[in-house]
Amino acid sequence: MKQIKLMCDAVCKSLRGKGTSRHRAFLRSTCAAAIRFLAFFLLFWGCSLLRASHPKAEERSRTAISKNATATGPFGEIVRGPRDKSEIALTFDAGADAECFEDLITALADAHVHSTFFVTGKFAQQHRDCAAEITKRAHEVGNHTWNHLNLTQQPDDIVREEITRAEIILNNSCGQDPKPRWRAPYGERDERVLKIATNLGYRSIYWTLDSLDGVEPVKTPQFLIDRVTGKSDAELDGAIILMHVGVRSTTEALPAIIADLQGRGFRLVTISKLLEAQKSVR
Numbered sequence: 001m002k003q004i005k006l007m008c009d010a011v012c013k014s015l016r017g018k019g020t021s022r023h024r025a026f027l028r029s030t031c032a033a034a035i036r037f038l039a040f041f042l043l044f045w046g047c048s049l050l051r052a053s054h055p056k057a058e059e060r061s062r063t064a065i066s067k068n069a070t071a072t073g074p075f076g077e078i079v080r081g082p083r084d085k086s087e088i089a090l091t092f093d094a095g096a097d098a099e100c101f102e103d104l105i106t107a108l109a110d111a112h113v114h115s116t117f118f119v120t121g122k123f124a125q126q127h128r129d130c131a132a133e134i135t136k137r138a139h140e141v142g143n144h145t146w147n148h149l150n151l152t153q154q155p156d157d158i159v160r161e162e163i164t165r166a167e168i169i170l171n172n173s174c175g176q177d178p179k180p181r182w183r184a185p186y187g188e189r190d191e192r193v194l195k196i197a198t199n200l201g202y203r204s205i206y207w208t209l210d211s212l213d214g215v216e217p218v219k220t221p222q223f224l225i226d227r228v229t230g231k232s233d234a235e236l237d238g239a240i241i242l243m244h245v246g247v248r249s250t251t252e253a254l255p256a257i258i259a260d261l262q263g264r265g266f267r268l269v270t271i272s273k274l275l276e277a278q279k280s281v282r
């Protein structure tokens with residue numbers, strides 16, 4: 001606002017001496033209004049540009065679901081399993097928080113469900129018991145990188161280090177090799193990142209359906225139940241569903257989600273089991 005006044009004064013100064021004082025006052029107010037309008041226009045225009053270039057997480061998720069019409073993307077990325085096996089893979093990303101991990105793993109055990117956990121190196125380092133428990137309960141582990149960075153914004157050597165460093169600790173703390181399964185943090189990947197992962201022996205496992213349990217605002221258990229069980233059998237057959245470790249509403253929603261899916265005749269399996277027919281993933 002201060003700049004607007006300064007600009008206005010400068011224009012008015014150049015008009016000084018011309019016309020009557022009433023005329024000058026009219027010119028000054030017209031000039032101020034025009035500059036203010038221009039400033040607001042530029043502000044809104046700038047904001048709308050920013051919004052367009054930085055889609056919110058939720059918007060990204062929606063895009064992700066709609067483009068899952070094909071099973072594989074560049075470099076053999078997996079976005080869903082075969083549609084004719086009545087199998088679904090519940091997958092859990094473990095990035096930081098281990099809150100209510102015990103309840104989550106118990107809910108899976110109670111329903112005899114085996115899942116795939118995409119674990120970061122940091123999670124495995126900070127929660128060694130949880131990392132070991134995943135294997136003890138016959139679940140499968142995938143590589144979720146060391147530090148959960150947006151890899152598309154990292155140079156090649158950091159991308160490689162993020163993946164290989166996590167691989168070492170996951171082998172040690174989980175007691176199983178995550179290879180060839182890996183999932184990009186935030187689902188943020190591009191051809192360069194996928195190529196690097198492929199060269200390290202990995203295959204990106206994306207998802208068919210995001211439960212949105214990792215997207216602000218925090219979801220209620222009922223939201224998550226409706227979000228998953230509200231999908232048709234055709235949509236769910238072969239689906240890879242994204243959920244998270246450390247989210248209380250996910251843990252609370254899990255028994256109802258599992259009961260609904262199993263009640264509809266689906267087997268809930270690991271990524272390896274889901275993709276068994278596709279020999280190349282092993």
Ligand SMILES: [Zn+2]
Binds near residue numbers: 148186
């Ligand atoms: Zn993650």
